[in-house]
Amino acid sequence: MPKIIFTSRYIKNPASSNAGKLIKYMGTREGVEKLPNGIDNSPATKTQNDLICIALKTVPEAWDYPEMKSYLENKTKVNATEFLNEFLERNADRIDGVKKLVNYYAERPGVEKLGNHGLFSQTDNKINLDEVADEVSSHNGIVWTHVISLKREDAERLGYNNANAWKSLVRRNVLEIAKAHKIEPSDLQWFGAFHNTTHHPHIHLLVYSKSGQGYLTNNGIESMRSSFGNDIFRNEQYKLFEMQTEIRDELKNEAKNVIDDLFSNIDSDVYVSDKMVELFRKLDEQLKSYNGRLMYGYLPKSIKETVNNIVAEIAKDKNLEYLYLKWNEINREKLSLYYDKERPDIPLEDNKEFRSIKNYILKSISLLSKATPTMEIDKSSVEQSVSGIVFTLAKLIANSCKRKRAKLFGQVDSKLKSKLEEKKVAHGLKTDRTVNQNEIENDEEQGFTMSM
Template sequence: MARLILKSPYIKSTGGASGYLRYIATRERVELIPDDRPPTRKQEQLIAKLVKDFPDSKTLYEYEDYLTKPTKVNASAFITLALEANWDAIHESDQYMKYIATRPRAERIGAHGLFGDEETVSLEKSMEELERYTGNVWTHIISLKREDAVRLGFDNAAAWQNLIRAHRNDIAAAMKIPPGDFRWYAAFHDEGEHPHIHLMAWSAKPGQAYLSKEGIRQIKSKLTNDIFRNEMLHLYEQKSESRDELVRQARRAMLELVRTMQDSVCDHPDAERLMLELAAQLGTVKGKKSYGYLPKRLKNLVDEIVDEMERLPAVSKCYDQWLLLQGKVAAYYHDKPQERIPLSQQKEFRQIKNAVIQEAERLRLGEIGFEEKGLNQQDEPEEYRNASYDYWTLRDEIRDESLTMEERGEAVSEMEKLAESGDMYAQYLMGKLWRDGPLLIPNSANARYWFEQAAEQEHIVAQYSLAKLYLSDDVEVRDIRQGMNWLYTAAVNGSSYAMYRLAKELLKGDLIKRNSDAAVEWFTRSAERGNPYAQYMLGKLYLTGKELPCDEERAIHWLTRSAEQGNQYAQYLLNHLEENRPPSAMLAVTRLLHHMSRVFRDNSVPKSRPGGIQIDRKRLKKLQEKRMALGHKLDDHEEQWPNLTM
């Protein structure tokens, strides 16, 4: 629940700003009535008129208190603040002004309570200044609950004076006023259950000031961060364990849902239909195909697709958890719980919309996708033939997590000596340790050296690993010509994974000249050796009629062999053969679900930081990469993420 309310009405140049200044400086301090007598009939009538004339008054804390407990005290508190918040509209109303002049049981405190930039403020001079002023004057009302004001030390004028002086330039900036032109006076009213200040602010140059909703939000944010600074720090520094535990639980639940999304094949015919419709219409769009450049009708279609995806239980629950995480911060700024707007309208997830467009464009162009879940964990099987006893012993010690890091590190040193003696199995393992860590800090140049030593001794998996390293995005070792040469060598020597990767490159045509016939040949050779990814691709090509004549019988044969090895995509296509749904659209929706899982994962940390500090996603990614370079896993204090390439 928010604990600071800010109202920012303004008085027009002819609205009697000097009278308002005198009023806030000298008005009576309401004395609390020590009983729960009901409100008078006149109070009830006046409240009814106020909420009818000024509906925004219903957002005041005092109105909530009055509804909860309709007493004479609460009625008086609400009427007073509602009148003050709407001074410009009521200052000439006899009915309203009569109440202000005659409200009961009041006590004056001092000559006036104004404070400003100066150490002492002259009420007369301040009023004269406003009498001559021809511009608009904003009359901010900033209110706290009594319990918060007392706990945080804002139940006195001095605290508020220091706060406003500290943020006077922030307030000026929010009102589009240069600091040198900013004028303000304020008074603290220690009244009822909601002590508050009245802050009058204007520019020395009439017509210069402008206050938008965003400006009001900025003022409220600055003051909230300062007033509740320690409590905001508690939220992130575990000084409030119950609150932090809720954040941790929400994030764990969210990451588990993300894992489910990553592991799922999406069965959503309605989304498929809309994706096909978008793909067809993208052909009529000239120029850049991103959400901001699309015509309105296509933007609406993209939004509709995102809303359809939100209907999936995993997506909907994940979004709920994200809202819960953000709500822990947002509650300091908003009076009501965060509204659950559709995912398509949530600004934090705009990336999803461009992912929709990206997948629809792939559909339109007929691009072939490669669904390779788990490939990176399976494509480097170790060769055990003829490995020495020393290799086996050291390898087991390196993998034994029950040993200390020092003991495992000593085993790595011994393995390096074995590699230096010419053992190709040790050389291959040293390449992996330098590439992947964690016992060695990853170093691609060292990894390349040891992979080369083993590859030149005809270690087939080392040849494939060396090819992948050369073809990677690591600028230190990237060499496409060398990579393709080693990939071809490994494929010729019998690596089914090298055959599959070579077929992919021939089909895509990004690194070498496209040759679909050669690609099909290598897919077939890999599939015949039992590679489930090649079997799946062959089945999909025969099913869709791309690069090969459509042949359902052969498609079923290869998809079945792949599915028998646990390929969920192959099984998915087999399950829906009779439905005549385009496989490309079915798989596009699945890829979109995986895109969404990554966006949710990247947003699984609340965006705000203590004291207003924020870390954007790019910086967070760099920090993650730096941690990984030092041997850490992507998120080694949370769940581990399966590799997924699409």
């Protein structure tokens, strides 16, 4: 499962009474009571099983909860309790009435109270719970509700086992929250509460625009997930202890060894298939009847398809293929922080991070066409162009690998890093006292010099 669980929904109108009654009922019945005498592995009760059936019918995506998988493997009281608790936490926004939602956030058992209740916001001014509940329940716009959760062991290790840590986290990321919701920072209002539950300590975050504006897209949700994940794990050399030894050591030295070696092995005389030659000729013919701007983003669909096919054919180069395999390994490590299911590798021709190579291909075709205006492009010309394209693409991938590797292992403050060094010594691992900060660049920074 991911290191951070991020669930988002919105409230436009009060939730249906059925869902509200279900959650209120679940919140007061045996199914969510903490078992006082340790772990109860006796079979789940009929009441628990009935509630689980209702929960799954009401929210089908609950089938994918890790707690449901545990329950299906072993239908005990404790596993039923864990699932029902998790269902309640993730679906708190479906409680009857928005006003009750605010009270739930602030007063539910397990919330860490900061005074008389557990609500906090952007400032440390005293929060009147009743006034906030009235304000939110009478709001004319959309109210977004988010649940951000960690595994207990991660929360303990990283210090996110108290309300103040979560409050500081949200405040550090408030500009990203506003941007994701398309709300001006001055117009943003938010409230949070920390629930220190047994297995998944989490925060409930309620967000809205004072003026009723704003909207949240899937990209906005992913942006927030990424921001919170990067912040929470920024000082954690987490993967060194979880990766297989070979991959771990390889990644650790990737920037100076593996990537550089692969890059240096890119042949100056790459193999060019007959299909590649035909694709170059086809693109040349297509561009002769095209009068627009010679950039990939401006091309019609048919020409884009030819360019994509050229990239796919170039990606078959054995050294380039292995280099891109390394890029995907590092990228999977990064994505595993945020996503429950492993994301499939992106084909090179569909990877937006290397989209600039497509403009390089267009430039190459243009230069070839000008050099032989009355002749068909021959194989030797294609070989020369492809060599330059492969070399440039390899450089892009190698630099991206270095950036991603630096982001995974480089952002560690000196105090925590010393502790991690001690841990590694205790585990018999090699230590690395320095981090090349020059490698830490923004993932979105792209570019290369075109020279032919």
